Amino acid sequence: MYMLRCSDGTYYVGSTRNLERRLEEHSLGVVPSYTSTRRPVELVFAEEYDRIDDAYAREKQVQGWSRRKREALIRGEFGQLPGLSSRARDKR
Template sequence: MAFFVYILKCSDGSFYTGHTDNLEQRIGQHQNGYYKGYTYKRRPVECVWSENFSTRYEALEAEKRIKGWTRAKKQALIEGDWELLSLLAKNHRDRR
């Protein structure tokens, strides 16, 4: 069974990150207001990135990690800009 981490772009331009074992169903649930959480008042939503993992644990860990990222870092991931993503990660480590 595959598990997915996904990023939705909300109607207000913000990003929402989650994980699931059924990506199509989960996006539909966000879209139709099934969840009364973050995305409910920010519909419609659009899936702008997803990646699959072999275990729920790996997906959950990736979700937690991405949720802690800056908007710029999430945008670099969405765009597949690995050079910028690496630079942003290094800059974050240097500020500690």
């Protein structure tokens, strides 16, 4: 699972079996996708998984997160992640 910061400041979350190749594809804009019109892109976070289905599940999880929660993940502030969930905010 990986996260890119796009030129417009948005984040793209994806998963792949070959991160180096996929980053090149994003950088060149060869695959029509969210990032192809938001280049250049910068890799800001990556996690490795033994199984692609685990990476895909994590991708879907992070895609559902708020910008603040994604940025906490990027900064490595793992202890803040539960408090940034919508359920935690609703309880306040």
